Amino acid sequence: MRHALLLLIEEKPFEQIPVREIALRAGVTFPTFYRQFATRDELLADVARDELARMASLMSLRSDRNNAAASARAICDHVEAHRTLWTALLTTGASGVMRDEFIKLTQEWAGRQERINPKLPADMVASFVVSSMFEILAWWLRQDRDYPIELVAQYLELLVLTPATSRHAIR
Numbered sequence: 001m002r003h004a005l006l007l008l009i010e011e012k013p014f015e016q017i018p019v020r021e022i023a024l025r026a027g028v029t030f031p032t033f034y035r036q037f038a039t040r041d042e043l044l045a046d047v048a049r050d051e052l053a054r055m056a057s058l059m060s061l062r063s064d065r066n067n068a069a070a071s072a073r074a075i076c077d078h079v080e081a082h083r084t085l086w087t088a089l090l091t092t093g094a095s096g097v098m099r100d101e102f103i104k105l106t107q108e109w110a111g112r113q114e115r116i117n118p119k120l121p122a123d124m125v126a127s128f129v130v131s132s133m134f135e136i137l138a139w140w141l142r143q144d145r146d147y148p149i150e151l152v153a154q155y156l157e158l159l160v161l162t163p164a165t166s167r168h169a170i171r
Helices: 002-011 019-026 030-036 040-058 065-081 083-091 095-112 122-141 149-165
Strands: none
Touching: 002 019, 002 040, 002 083, 019 030, 019 040, 040 065, 040 083, 040 095, 065 083, 065 122, 065 149, 083 095, 083 122, 095 122, 122 149
């Protein structure tokens, strides 16, 4: 069903995809869909969690600025490789689900890491990073396809990743 949803998202906006069409494309019955997912939004959240796990593995948030640049580029490369899916996830009604799932994942990750600056609340940093990153990526996905990926990676590095990993003192 996940694969069927991804194929359908390539064809039309998420809001125009009924559960019956997902089930038909997946080769399952309508009741089978509802045994696994309560709604199509729940299926999308499942897809989002997988994409976000991939995204999180690309983010190596450390104090080393070279890692921030490499992470930003890896994120952009991944989004570009899956542009249609990410456009659906970030610029449609699915964006709220995506943001909530990524904040939760990032907060869990941040809770396991050594804090770069102990005076910055980890949950606030996680929310800042996710919100800022999503705004930049969503903006990029609304631009013409030939918008330079290098610039977007620099925006992520300079506006999100580097400030979030900075060791500037907070008194």
